[in-house]
Amino acid sequence: MSGPGSTIAAIATAVAAGVGSVAIVRISGPQAQAVGRRVFRPAGKRYQAWESHRVLYGHVVEPASGQVLDEVLLLYMQAPRSFTGEDVVELHCHGGLVCVQRVLEQVLANGAEAAAPGAFSQRAVLHGRLDLTQAEAVAQVISARSRRAAALALAGLNGGIYRRIERLRQQLLEQLAHLEAHLDFEDDLPPLNPETVKEKMQAVAEDLSRLVEDSRRGQRLQQGLRVAIIGCPNVGKSSLLNCLSGHDRAIVTDYPGTTRDIVETELILGDVPITLVDTAGIRHTSNPVEKLGIARSRQVFTQVDVIVLLFDVNMGWSETDQALANELPEEVPQLRVGNKVDLLDKSSNQSNNLSKFPLAISAMTGQGIEAFTQALLNCCGLTDLESLDTSLNRRQISVAQKAIESLICLDNTAKAELPWDFWTIDLRDAIQHLGGITGKDVSEDILDEIFSKFCIGK
Ligand SMILES: Nc1nc2c(ncn2[C@@H]2O[C@H](COP(=O)(O)OP(=O)(O)OP(=O)(O)O)[C@@H](O)[C@H]2O)c(=O)[nH]1
Ligand SMILES: [Mg+2]
Incomplete structure (x- = not known):
């Protein structure tokens, strides 16, 4: 991916010959406006001032020759009020294959870099416009093949996955804080009851297991x-x-x-x-x-199936x-x-x-x-779909499973009556895995890998 400070561009709509009346070239980054101004000729004076979130009408031209490449609408969205959280310029061109590709070529020749797959969504996450689960839900919303699948994906886009996972992570963090306080100030605090701690962990593990089970059905609904x-x-x-x-x-x-x-x-x-x-x-x-x-x-x-x-x-x-x-x-x-x-x-x-x-x-x-x-x-467990309100994707399921495994280890640690500091090790692992779902605890490499599976323009 091009560096975070760069200005990137790609076609954001489906590209196919002969179909689609409108196609969009999206430019994002600090130079978005400068690039846009180089290739866009407004149709009159009233289109010269670039106010944020206002539509301008004009043409995309080849700057050197002035040759008109397409008649377009331009939408400028000033940072941070855009999908990526950066300055964004969208050029709404004619659909089909030719015009939109020529417009993109011109944008790339005038200061923007070709966006890597998922680069816009990745920037949205980096700038805090979306959490990781919401960015991943965008892909699911787009690929949904039925109304119910779209509704489920939209719940993720509205933060449903984030909230559910974050609630569980907070419960674990609370327990970790208790354990650590107890380790540091054992003499000053009332003794901890291992049964209470165990029960709380088990409740989290059960909730996660139910979520994984639901998500398997959700995956089937999504994939068909x-x-x-x-x-x-x-x-x-x-x-x-x-x-x-x-x-x-x-x-x-x-x-x-x-x-x-x-x-x-x-x-x-x-x-x-x-x-x-x-x-x-x-x-x-x-x-x-x-x-x-x-x-x-x-x-x-x-x-x-x-x-x-x-x-x-x-x-x-x-x-x-x-x-x-x-x-x-x-x-x-x-x-x-x-x-x-x-x-x-x-x-x-x-x-x-x-x-x-x-x-x-x-x-x-x-x-x-x-x-x-x-x-x-x-x-295939695909009746009673109304009760399905949150579904993880495949990556998130496998991370949730790792969190469940850590909680199972914790349970074994508890059964073996090992000292409290052993408990904190498993607990930290589980917390880290849950953070890996929401993006609170993921390395840049993992983010790169997740977004590289998106398509270009997303
Ligand atoms: N009465 C009645 N006839 C049926 C029914 N289903 C199929 N048929 C008839 O059975 C015959 C075979 O139907 P097909 O659908 O071609 O059967 P098929 O299993 O695809 O056959 P192959 O492609 O040869 O393997 C046709 O004359 C159909 O009209 C049914 O439910 N009731
Ligand atoms: Mg037949």
Whole structure:
């Protein structure tokens, strides 16, 4: 990353040919205004004074030749009232690829340096505009694929993670202060009760463990689920994909062996983003094309979060279905679902199948789809999402786990009745780990590493 005193610039919006009516070049740093003035020509006198947080209208030009590169709106935000806490100039250009890139090139040729990934957010943290958890939440807000995932990320952006972790850190700091005072002034203070200290530590460890558990669900909500529909030919896999996605995405015929390639579609079920993967029906075949399709189906087994094993409820669960079930990796949750329940003759003993397989649906009429959706989300712990109000990201989960481990060590120290100064060692570790989540206790190297995973312009 360029040094903290430098002036940096990047395109802050998504860049794609032919789309987006507006694209933004963001400049941040002490020279932001100077760089902006070099390339911006106001459209009239009234746009010459640069007041903070006022929009100016004009053109970006190549200073030497005066050639106009784009018609823009310019927004100047004076330090510290900006995203980064520094002077910021935003040039709102035309969208697409060409204009915005030419504007950026000109900005870079006139005194700004290309921003490294995450550099704007990193500066926001350095200048105290955001804490580390809020900066990380920005990335989650942007990548959210469902309303619920966005709401959860926004809670982090509003300081929800910071407050929860900081409260726990303060509780630990309080205990540390007690222990240290006791070590220094043992004779002047009433004796410490180890049980009380232990209980307080345990309460913090339990709260952290609950948070980690919730965060695993939050991660799944954020990333979405990849769900494969697997089964013998003709059981209605492609029909189920079409039924759930609400349109004719995959070809459906009554010929077994219709689907050959993997067909994927994105949808939202119960606020959870889902990538649904339809596969070729698995059977022995001599057809070389179908064989290739079946090989692809088998590759999908290990690349998904859940497998829906579909069978025809009218035929019952056959040996072939069982053989297929045996092939599936144990670590991937499976949901066995009987399809074509609309054809089931209730008067015959076929209906016994229903009691054996509670998940019976019709991809044709939609019967049972609601219960199926619930079961699907349930097997990944993704129901009752309203109760989920804070979710750590992957990095934060692993740091929280280290804090929990330190508290477990502390518990062992307590059980072994070791002297108080041993307790303070584990306690300090736990406090340090929690500070690593909020950014209160992280080295510059770690910050660099965290922000390098952001994208350019953030
Ligand atoms: N009555 C009834 N027919 C269904 C239902 N689901 C699928 N079908 C019919 O079953 C036949 C096969 O459906 P597909 O969706 O192509 O089956 P598939 O499992 O994708 O088959 P392959 O791609 O060959 O493996 C078609 O004629 C569908 O209309 C259902 O719930 N009820
Ligand atoms: Mg199919």
